Amino acid sequence: MLDDFLVRAALAGLGVALAAGPLGCLVVWRRMAYFGDATAHAAMLGVALALAFDVSIFAGVLVVSMLMATLVSTLSGRGFAMDTLLGVLAHSAIAFGLVAVSFLSGVRIDLMAYLFGDILAVSKGDLAIIWGGAVLVLALLAWRWQALLTATLNPDLAQASGLDPRREQLVLTVALALVVAVAIKVVGSLLIAALMIIPAATARPLARTPEGMALTAAGIGALSALGGLQGSLWFDTPTGPSMVCIAALLFLVTLLLDGLRRGLAQRRSGRASG
Template sequence: MIPDFMIRAALAGLGVVVAAGPLGSFVVWRRMAYFGDATAHASLLGVALALGLGVNLLGGVLAVAVLMALGLAAMSGRGIGADTALGVMAHGALAAGLVGLSLFSGRAVNIETYLFGDILAVRWADLAWIWIGALTVLGVVAWRWQAWLTATLSPDLAASEGIDPRREQMLLTITLAIVVAVAIKVVGALLITAMLIVPAAAARSLSRTPEAMAAGASAAGAVAVIGGLWMAWELNSPAGPSIVCAAVVLFALSRLRQLPG
């Protein structure tokens, strides 16, 4: 019989990958891997602020993500390269977040939980928030799908059709922050970028349409979640990293199919 905590863990992981699949496809298409990584790192500062101010964790992560996007736009307009600006803001926010979390000694804050996740400790209340966040992300992606595709293909074409590429970029950033917020307890801030990128990269070589890639990314993520949890159960390994390892194996298998002969 499957233990109750494993069922909750599986449902939590599936909730994350359902949202991360299509969103991760845009991260791959737009080559935003570094930006996704920066958002994940900055989320720790959002967690620290949420704990310090006693507000909802999602609100803290969203606030930091939006501020980071605005700061990036401001720094990029002053002759600073986007990669440099991202590096400064991401690592600065990560350091500030770790310092902030360490100050909550009286509240028994486990920093490793936010760094690497603790999917096996997910409660039913956590599960509800994860799926609310995942369904919200899916709703936004469905709403802005065509606009995001057009802006990804050609910002000039998007502008000619009345689509503001900067506005769509900001909305994509906020949606990305929601995924990070709901996933931080599952795989942690240091591994969420992998769950955005690796399943999408695995599905890319096997898909012929954007819609197929988005669906394939979610499917690959689901297989990685189940496979990673099985690995963690059998080997007594950490669940979050095990899920990422399973996703990497799927990516390697997808690339083997592309080899000649």
């Protein structure tokens, strides 16, 4: 079954979506969308260093993404405005990565594949890395879910309960770096953050509990991955961007339906009071 490249592509998309959805909820709750963006953009520099030192792309991206996330966490509490800091680091990382790639002599590299993903070229080895990383992220989130949730919603309560918010931030940083490393083959460094944030934002009005939102986000991410893959086959479009387009359309539909629901609720309350 895995000899079929479409089956491998579908499994790769599902693996990334299932890990990115719940993680994206934590990113949205913490208002760290640009944090995820900066970490994802650092992946390009990780690709360049991995090729330069002839090591695994996964290892290079994981190390650089981890360093970027740690750097952002360290500098954020030292007088720098978060949006300015993330803007500087995110764009600097991808610029240095693209410049570093240009210095690699004798190495053929398809920049589009790393910027926007090349899911149709996923091999069995890539599939093992993607699902291994996804399972590790999900296990990490399941293990620390309650602590992460408490530290996210109320850091003071977390500290009073004996939890260390900075430790939970480190757990989130590790999970974020893992998702970036496994997702670069699927959607590329420019769209990884979108695959985390958009399904989570779409799931918000559909769920009543944090756990429900995480599960819904994973389902929406999976639907976006499969829908984007099918759409790219029908319309001959890039697969990674097509996945994000499906996620964006689902977000728009959810937004419209939620607006209609709120309007109907207001009309009913107005009639009842009248």
